[in-house]
Amino acid sequence: MENVVVKIENLVKKYKELTALDHLNLEIKEGEVFGLLGPNGSGKTTTISCLLSLLSFDEGSVEVFGKEMTPVNYEAKKQIGIIMQNVAVFEELTVYENIDYFCGLYIKDKALKKQYVEEAIEFVGLGDFKKFHPKKLSGGLLRRLNIACGIAHKPKLIILDEPTVAVDPQSRNKILEGIVELNKQGATIIYTSHYMEEVEQICTRIAIMDKGKKIAEGTTDQLKRMIKNTETIEIEVKEISDEIISEAGKLPHVYEALHNDGKLIIRCSGGKHNLIRVLDLLQNNNVNFGRVYSELPTLNDVFLEITGTALRDSE
């Protein structure tokens, strides 16, 4: 049986009138890349803060490595690496000094610390920037430094809270590759993001959060299977009559057809060759159309179907 690294039961956190976390339950197993997906304000960062005992909570319990997590559970803290949403480094120290400082909070042996610091610098690809101060680094490099500071001591559990916010695509890919590599090296990862593509790309299991609640949990496939939608067809159509839209809605496996913003959107549930049937309908009715897209369901569709709001709309 796989070891449970993090167990959160009935967690409730309130800020006066606002319930930030509403009876949240999570179980994260050793070796997983666990994604916490949700719009801004859904409770992801609050969950992480409670998990790390940075915040007190009103109800429930948090266990890390089988023991209750408290501010003084130093044994657990020793095995956790944290990469915060906001870059947490000293402007006054160089890249090397920053990593050395944060690694030194865990590793007392000087030789071992030096080795770990060098390895972390190598891992995030900051070898050429060791003597640079953070102000001299680009946004992407700064994020990498932030990650290096959190992983240098080789933790067993790494928590990354939105580590790719405001990062260019190249650095984002590098960061995501790094996370997968850390997982391969044996670390359990908790990854929070509101970018569903990232979560889909690297997470082995995902919990979707909204308004402090977990609204769904499972692998990407499991989550997608939870919803009716199996295919979304989008066709650029300038003009189309209501009759044809209504006819499209009656095609086999189609459960929704609408015309919005110059696009005919058809949502299908199951079935094959749905696209061909829709195109035939348009051709038979002499409807001119432009580009055609056919997409399998995304996590956004999952979120949309469960909450009635698109993930991006609610940010």
Added chain:
Amino acid sequence: MQVLNVFFKVLKKKFPSALAYIIVFFSIAIAMANMGGTTESFEDTRVTLSVIDRDKTETSKAFVDYISKNNKVVSIEDDERAITDSIYNEVVSYVVVINEGYESKISTGETEGLFSNYKSPKSSKGVFIDGKIDLYTKTLSAYILNGNTTDEAVKKTSETLGDEVEVKLESFKKDKSSEFSESFAFYFQYLPYGILSVLITALSPVLLTLNKKEIKDRTNCSCIKFSSQTAQMILGSFIFAIVLWAVFAFAGVMMNDGALSERHLLAVLNSFVFALISLAIALIVSNLAKTQESVGMLANIVGLGMSFLCGVFVPQSLLGEGVLNVARILPAYWYVRANDMLAGINNDVYSIGNFMKFLGIEIAFAVVLFVVAIVISRMKKRAY
């Protein structure tokens, strides 16, 4: 000692911003010390003047003797053109013309129309001579009106006004027994400004950095105990404050040629307690300031404000009662009062008991300020 190490690394980067205060402090201290040490004698104002006696009586001659004393008398012709030329060409600053009938007028006690004087409108010395003439004629007139003959009145006036006033130079070195040199007294009087400004400017930004939410969160997630983090930050702050005080105190002692009497040692002790007060104030500022920029602003408000109110820059004897009443609720007031007493430049009688009373008040301030710093820090932690 990871936190302590990073404390000093950050301090190294922040310290240059405090250098400006150190330079200002030493410049003021050295300038004031040099200015204060040179004036050791007094010389009455001497005016170059001419006296034209048109009355030519014994009474007018007595006045000529009086006005010539302590002034440089230059002879000029009794001619309107010659008089104005000598004033215009700055040969003399003042021409006293004793009008004819001087004796007869003054004998009745009358003081109007005795002179027709000329003076340079730009010269302040004219006012001085006006005053001297006025004093003489009014004194003479008073004696005459009191029943003296003109001769008796002239004699008594000459005796009265001829008395030399003994001028005793008052300066910082008022009380010889204090053994304080002026430079030492000045230096330690300005010290609160230096220590307070440097501590706030250098130390508060370091604590602000270490307590930045993101950094604090990351450190709190590590296996270093919270109490250990706090202890290391406090230790770093104390080490810095003590080293800074030691450097300032050493420089002060060196300015006094290294001489250390009992009073010198007490002044050094006084400055040490003030360094602790400054440390507590810097801790409060680091808790109140939201940005690094606001620290500089607070350093100026607290440093300059307290210095002006409490008599660091201006002697307490020159401050109004209202200002002093406000100053009494500030620690620098008691520091300055203790220092002034040691230097013998205020009305407090020097005694160890009095010194300990002032020092005790300062220590009480330090304790209260440290408690305030701790309370604010805890309130902030709770809020966050």
